[in-house]
Amino acid sequence: MTTLSLALTQPWQDYALIDSGRARKYERYGSYTFIRPEPQALWQPRLAAWPANAEFIGGSDEDGGGKWHMLQSHKEAWPITRGPVKFWATCTAFRHLAFFPDQAPQWDWMREKIEQHKGPFELLNLFGYTGVASLIAAEAGAKVTHIDASKKAISAAVENQKLSGLVDKPIRWMVDDCMKFLAREVRRGKVYHGIILDPPKFGRGPKGEAWHLFEQLPDMLALCRQLMSKDSQFLILTAYAIRASAIALDELVKSVCHDLGGTIESGEMAIVEEGSNRLLPTAIFSRWSAT
Ligand SMILES: C[S@@+](CC[C@H](N)C(=O)[O-])C[C@H]1O[C@@H](n2cnc3c(N)ncnc32)[C@H](O)[C@@H]1O
Known part of the structure; x- marks a missing residue:
């Protein structure tokens, strides 16, 4: 249970x-x-x-x-x-500061898995925004494919790569629609060692393609599963600003990854207030690990 x-x-x-x-x-x-x-x-x-x-x-x-x-x-x-990466903070019109600090425990978990893996590691970052997770993964040794619909977000990610001194690292920055990209990769028979996705509730691809989390997340996860093999190490799904329980993400990831073995951990993401034990909840997550 x-x-x-x-x-x-x-x-x-x-x-x-x-x-x-x-x-x-x-x-x-x-x-x-x-x-x-x-x-x-x-x-x-x-x-x-x-x-x-x-x-x-x-x-x-x-x-x-x-x-x-x-x-x-x-x-x-x-x-x-x-840690070893740097990125620009700025006040955006979307009320945040151009990165999401509550993702830090996912970055740390991902970094450890990449560092522990023997041999090449290919990571897919969907809805990657300004690229903090992509830079952390690349610094840890992964070859990264980063997808986002927004040209502006990709430009900011490239600036962050420069700021971090990681321009030599293999990161494919792609302005694309996540669903279309996944379908294309499945047709090509591509496989990734790790996949991370942080989908918004609603979104638009670069050509106006509509993204509705509650309607399309199961199909997206099914496509992700087709990009995973016996050599895959993890999948991290996070979701914020939606009316859903971590149990729903847990059951979805279980239904998609059950035949891969390994373990699934799901729950809430929260920020610990400085100088107190108070927790501010921010998002929910479910992650599968091969170990
Ligand atoms: C809030 S961000 C995700 C945060 C990011 N994972 C991070 O930790 O920094 C949501 C991103 O999804 C992108 N997006 C929305 N719909 C999309 C779609 N259909 N295809 C690709 N990217 C999309 C937006 O451009 C935005 O950058």
């Missing part, structure tokens, strides 16, 4: 959740601090004041709208370090 686990992001030098409460969160990105809406922070803040460089004030629609209000001057983009 399934038991759920927690994948926790601890504060690190360049990122911390400093405080949260009253539907907002207060975070440090490098030497700057920001306030953003957080509907799940139902509790009271611990600190009396949140001096910040900027605050994102949400619009009436929870999923979109709203804008940044600058409070103290700061650079438009500044570098963040996570």
Whole structure:
């Protein structure tokens, strides 16, 4: 029977959740601090004041709208370090800072699996955005195929590769629709050692192809399974901002990977607040491992 686990992001030098409460969160990105809406922070803040460089004030629609209000001057983009990789942080119109710190435990888990693997490792990163996971995988020794619909995201990923000093690493940056790319790779008989996917609830491919998680995720996972073989090591599925339980992801990954043996771990992702044990939930995950 399934038991759920927690994948926790601890504060690190360049990122911390400093405080949260009253539907907002207060975070440090490098030497700057920001306030953003957080509907799940139902509790009271611990600190009396949140001096910040900027605050994102949400619009009436929870999923979109709203804008940044600058409070103290700061650079438009500044570098963040996570272990051996570096990437640019910037205030985006989508209320985040151009990367997702709650993915850190997945990066660490993936890195360990790649480093433990003997022989070449091919990783597929679907919905890869600004490429932090791709850079971590490439630095750990993987040959990476990174797919995203957004040219802007791919350009940012290439800048992050330069900033990290990893331009020599084998990363294929591709502007493509994830479903179309997967179908093409299946036809070519391609196999990957690791697959990671972090699909949004809704999205669009570069030619306007519609992505609806609840309708298409089972088909996407079935295609992913066809790109896996006895030599495959892992699959990591994460999902955020959807009305679904980690149990649903767990059962989906089980149904797709059951014949590969190995183990499946599923649960919640959360950020540990600096200086306290308070957890801020962010997303859900299910990951299959060959070992
Ligand atoms: C929020 S991001 C995922 C975050 C990323 N995994 C990370 O950890 O940084 C969602 C991404 O999915 C991309 N996307 C949405 N629909 C897509 C589609 N049909 N095909 C490819 N990429 C798509 C968007 O361009 C966006 O960059």
